[in-house]
Amino acid sequence: MSRVTVADAMPETCAVTTRGLSKRYDDEVALDAVDLQVPDGAVFVLLGANGAGKSTALKLLLNLERADSGVAEVFGLDTGRHGPQVRAQVGYVPERHDAGYPWMTCGRLLQHVAAYYPAWDHGYAEQLISALDVRRERRIGGLSKGDTRRLQLVLALAHRPPLLLLDEPTDGLDPIVRKRVLALLAEHLADSPTTVLITTHHIHEVESLADHVGVLRAGRLVAQMTRDALQRTVRRYRIELPDGWEPPRDLVVASPRAGRATREVQWTVVGEEREVTDRLTGSGARVREVTSLALEEAALALLPDDGAR
Amino acid sequence: MSYPALHQTPRLADVLREQVRAVALALRTPALVALAILLLGSALAIAEFVTGGGPVDFAPELSMVPAFVGLLFPIGVWKGERRFGTSFLWLLPVDRQRHALAKVTAGWICLMLAVLFFLVWIFVLALATGGNILGEHTVQLLPSAVIPEARTLDPAALRPIRYAPQPVFWLVPFTAATGTYLLASAVALGSRYPLRWIVGVPLGILLVSALGAAADIDWLRFLASRLLGAALEGRYGLDALFTARAESLKTAVVLSTGKTVSVWRGLPDVREWALATFLWFGAGLAALLAATARHREHRPPRRPRSP
Amino acid sequence: MLVNLDPTDARPLYLQIMDEVRRALVVGTLRAEDPVPSVRELAAELVVNPRTVSQAYRELEREGVLYVRRGQGTFVASGARGDRGEQLALARAVAKRALLDARRNGLGVDELVMTIREVAADEDTATGPSVPALNQSENE
Numbered sequence: 001m002s003r004v005t006v007a008d009a010m011p012e013t014c015a016v017t018t019r020g021l022s023k024r025y026d027d028e029v030a031l032d033a034v035d036l037q038v039p040d041g042a043v044f045v046l047l048g049a050n051g052a053g054k055s056t057a058l059k060l061l062l063n064l065e066r067a068d069s070g071v072a073e074v075f076g077l078d079t080g081r082h083g084p085q086v087r088a089q090v091g092y093v094p095e096r097h098d099a100g101y102p103w104m105t106c107g108r109l110l111q112h113v114a115a116y117y118p119a120w121d122h123g124y125a126e127q128l129i130s131a132l133d134v135r136r137e138r139r140i141g142g143l144s145k146g147d148t149r150r151l152q153l154v155l156a157l158a159h160r161p162p163l164l165l166l167d168e169p170t171d172g173l174d175p176i177v178r179k180r181v182l183a184l185l186a187e188h189l190a191d192s193p194t195t196v197l198i199t200t201h202h203i204h205e206v207e208s209l210a211d212h213v214g215v216l217r218a219g220r221l222v223a224q225m226t227r228d229a230l231q232r233t234v235r236r237y238r239i240e241l242p243d244g245w246e247p248p249r250d251l252v253v254a255s256p257r258a259g260r261a262t263r264e265v266q267w268t269v270v271g272e273e274r275e276v277t278d279r280l281t282g283s284g285a286r287v288r289e290v291t292s293l294a295l296e297e298a299a300l301a302l303l304p305d306d307g308a309r
Numbered sequence: 310m311s312y313p314a315l316h317q318t319p320r321l322a323d324v325l326r327e328q329v330r331a332v333a334l335a336l337r338t339p340a341l342v343a344l345a346i347l348l349l350g351s352a353l354a355i356a357e358f359v360t361g362g363g364p365v366d367f368a369p370e371l372s373m374v375p376a377f378v379g380l381l382f383p384i385g386v387w388k389g390e391r392r393f394g395t396s397f398l399w400l401l402p403v404d405r406q407r408h409a410l411a412k413v414t415a416g417w418i419c420l421m422l423a424v425l426f427f428l429v430w431i432f433v434l435a436l437a438t439g440g441n442i443l444g445e446h447t448v449q450l451l452p453s454a455v456i457p458e459a460r461t462l463d464p465a466a467l468r469p470i471r472y473a474p475q476p477v478f479w480l481v482p483f484t485a486a487t488g489t490y491l492l493a494s495a496v497a498l499g500s501r502y503p504l505r506w507i508v509g510v511p512l513g514i515l516l517v518s519a520l521g522a523a524a525d526i527d528w529l530r531f532l533a534s535r536l537l538g539a540a541l542e543g544r545y546g547l548d549a550l551f552t553a554r555a556e557s558l559k560t561a562v563v564l565s566t567g568k569t570v571s572v573w574r575g576l577p578d579v580r581e582w583a584l585a586t587f588l589w590f591g592a593g594l595a596a597l598l599a600a601t602a603r604h605r606e607h608r609p610p611r612r613p614r615s616p
Numbered sequence: 617m618l619v620n621l622d623p624t625d626a627r628p629l630y631l632q633i634m635d636e637v638r639r640a641l642v643v644g645t646l647r648a649e650d651p652v653p654s655v656r657e658l659a660a661e662l663v664v665n666p667r668t669v670s671q672a673y674r675e676l677e678r679e680g681v682l683y684v685r686r687g688q689g690t691f692v693a694s695g696a697r698g699d700r701g702e703q704l705a706l707a708r709a710v711a712k713r714a715l716l717d718a719r720r721n722g723l724g725v726d727e728l729v730m731t732i733r734e735v736a737a738d739e740d741t742a743t744g745p746s747v748p749a750l751n752q753s754e755n756e
Contacts, residue, residue: 043665064395066607075315080609088318088402100397101389103335115327116401119316161316183660190656190666207623208664228628238720289720292626 015195021070030056032219043196048216054199091156095167102141117159125158145172160192203296234298238289248283254301328415336385364440376551379486383497386416406605451572491593499600549585633672
């Protein structure tokens, strides 16, 4: 599938820019010439199947891994050359559910990390600790996945970093806590100007929070656009077909649903609605209905549903 | 293009201070265990003294304890830290190589405090039991490089001399511990599986010595006796670092009269000790720097500025 | 003020929020000088990017529907109410949705209108009038 780009990119400053970023692990390609652009202040959701390279992208931004080629910049700083400075601007929630040292208590770890971030807001940290129900006296080694995740969120948010890199931030949390975390994130965004880059499997959760979407497929960034643009260009068409109808060529169709020899099909097609309708009617079909999709469905349309990465 | 005002990275002094606190916390349990062992040992020594045994002498250059503590210290310092991969330490906004060195330094500070505590303890014990505190005492000097066979030595061949260890030898426990600590830290940071090295190398040495002794192969025996011997007991060997060679220079010999006496084949020399220490420090620091370099920030290759 | 966002709605979120505020005005749950939730509150409640809420409020401010009292928050403007234009816009939206549904089920426009009147009449006789006529809100 060819790359889908929509020309309503803003000429604003970008908090995160990558150019030709590539990384492979032995035989597997994690990232392939990725040109990511996360505008300042955006909430950018990075989607992709498991192993599509999302976590690798975040790690490269923190200089935790070395890129094979390409450049990554955060706030204009090259991530390789200015690793520590970049990390000082970032609040990171990693994919793994481990934080700090198993023998430390939560409270002690909070003190430990606070010493590393001069921008740490102690008052805000207190609010976060009570909002996320983090018990200070508990040893980190004895925490559950959900407990650790909540601690990691406090650690990431308390110093009000200009950039949040969240790798599956709600993973391991029960549904009520997930909702609370996202509401907390919305409040955090209201209080401090922050750019957010999230990877998540629960797309519907971040639907209303996100304003930009990127889709990674097998390491390639196949789509990168605003949420509105995505919803505008991915629509579901209910089409009435004449007998012996041939679909027009290079019509980007995702998830076709129809049996054989049916008069009516329901296709999710990528492209501007007017253009697609014209192509379809031009080829002899009749468009009965066009519906827009929720973000999750629209994004899924850009991901393969054949189980491939 | 304007970007938001950047948050600061922490100052190195603050990082070091926090690392000292964290490392001290990590070592709390081993410290308690060590204290228990110390108490037990002291109790036994006092018991022996009270029942007529000898007093406790304060001879800091003779104690191998600080050196072994230095060897084991990195295990406690790096407890719970996944040094390779996505370690917690590497997520923090500090240059990684400097951060590793800061942690090693923090551990060293704790180590020096521990050695000091140990020395003061022994000093107090020696005072309490009336033992020798680095004062002058008589030693039997045997001016010969070869250790005579049992019962062949004539007591008249021994020369008693008054020997007072130079005050600078008070530093030996600290330098010995530092030397082993540097080497062990290098191993801990430089290899993914440090235990393989810590266990494997001594085992390998033992194997070579045993083979060299048992087999009749010239070069094995050479390896075992000359090289290893030099490395351990030679002029600048490990023992020079640990005890200014006081260990290896001292032997128990059975005199022709049947009495067993402790003789010295030579006396510890300050200059030799200083040079040996210097050499081992150099090796340790070089190894440590090489080890920390494995974790340095991934700098991109120099390239012309992209448009 | 109850705001419901429809994730499948094609319109940008800020427009949806604006429409919801207008709807509240028309129906009467929001009146002049009423406070509206702060950007922070509404963003947290809807789990929406605060910038989206800000944008909606800014547009409504420009249109004179809302105004900001320094230090006290955002309020409904005194002259704002559900005017005829708003009501008509709402009515059109309802009609559009109904027509879409009808078309999908193969119903023509006249059939739909006739059936609506029939069903409404049935409901009136069963439970009594439940929905106030549109022009009543003008007298509030």
